[in-house]
Structure formats: structure tokens, C-alpha cells
Amino acid sequence: MKSSDGSVMNEVAKGWAAVNKDNGLVNFFANTDATMNDTLTSQGQQLIGGKTGPEQYLDALQNDWTKGHQ
Secondary structure, eight states: OOOTTTTTHHHHHHHHHHHHHHTOOOOOOOOOSSHHHHHHHHHHHHHHEEESOOOHHHHHHHHHHHTOOO
């Protein structure tokens, strides 16, 4: 199935391809550190609810990962 240019599915597919090409996939992201599952849940809810944007969402995930791997 081909998705339309500008569609959410098309953007997800492009993002997935870029991450895969850059060897950025992990087995299960929620298990990358002790608090990541909580961060994914809370930040995902804020993103879906419009209380945060994509950059802030990714910053929160990166900050959690960095904190857990010091």
C-alpha cells in the first residue's frame, strides 16, 4: 500500500527509513533505562494532547536516556 505525500503514514514511513538507515533502532525503547517507560507514557500523552511539541517530546526522551546512561 502506498501512502499519499504529506500523509501521516507517509511521514512515519520516511522517519522509520531514516532511523533504520542510520542504525538507530533499539530492541525495545521502553527498556533503555529504569524510567523510560514512564517518560514515554507521560510525554506521549502530552504530545497527543497538544501540551508539548515534537522537539520537546524528543528532548524529554533524550534527557531521560542520557540520565540513565551516565
